[in-house]
Amino acid sequence: MELDRCMKERRSIRKYKDKAVSKEDVMKILDAATAAPNAGNLQNWRFVVVDEETKKVDISKACSNQNWISTASTIIVVCSDIRDLKRHFGEDGEEYSSQNCSAAVQNMLLTSHELGLGTCWIGGFDKEKITGILKIPDKEYLKIEAVISLGYSDEDGEVPEKYDMRRIVYFNEWSTIR
Ligand SMILES: Cc1cc2nc3c(=O)[nH]c(=O)nc-3n(C[C@H](O)[C@H](O)[C@H](O)COP(=O)(O)O)c2cc1C
Structure with missing residues (x-):
């Protein structure tokens, strides 16, 4: 699929068919994640792939009770080990952790769309609850960056309103004119 079409067609999907991915x-999608740019090539991302029904239900509860999440075939919890980033970049390492993982997430969403699969990037989650569900060691250098639901879409997805380019793009200097 052409990149431009893939980017523009992708929608957040919150209703899934009862069909396993x-x-x-899943491995193609994870491979795409690892192709993302990342600070110092330190590859801080770690991925927990969840397909057990009870765990999916628990995760959806830990995501502010967004119950539709449990209907996804697979949930990918994007985690980060920030030790190398902190060692190399000091305090900036924490910020780079999120940026690296966000780039990885976008690669996963686009690759999923190309494979005919629906996804949703979920940022609303209780870190402690997810840590417990997935038995992530309770270490300050392990972070949870994102949750992704993945499955065969059972909806068209809502087309979001986009701001006019004049509101968001400035040339040469910041502009407050709208
Ligand atoms: C950081 C981040 C957090 C998000 N968290 C949630 C979430 O918790 N629940 C949800 O339903 N959608 C979530 N979304 C999806 C957005 O609502 C969605 O991307 C936005 O409305 C634009 O729609 P589109 O993805 O179809 O283009 C999140 C997206 C991002 C990037």
Whole structure:
């Protein structure tokens, strides 16, 4: 699929068919994640792939009771080990952790769309609850950056309103004119 079409067609999907995503597709999506640019090539991202029903229900509860999440075939919890980033970049390492993982997430969403799969990037989650559900060691250098739901879409997805370019793009200097 052409990149421009893939970017513009992708929508957040919050209703999924009762059909499993193959492990092969999940691995393609994870491979795309690792192709993302990342500070110092330190690859701080870690991925927990969840397909157990009870865990999916628990995760959806830990995501502010967004119950639709549990209908996804697979949930990918994007985590980060920030030790190398902190060592190399000091305090900036924490910020780079999120930026690296966000780039990885976008790669995953676009690759999923190309594979005919629906996704939603979920940022509303209770870190402690997810840590407990996934048995993530309770270490200050391990972060949870994002949750992604993945499955065969059972909806068109809402087309969001986009701001006019004049509101968000400035040339050469900041502009407050709208
Ligand atoms: C950092 C981040 C956090 C988000 N958290 C949630 C969430 O918790 N629940 C949800 O339904 N959608 C969530 N979304 C999806 C956005 O609502 C969605 O991307 C936005 O409305 C634009 O729609 P589109 O993805 O279809 O283009 C999140 C997206 C991002 C980037």
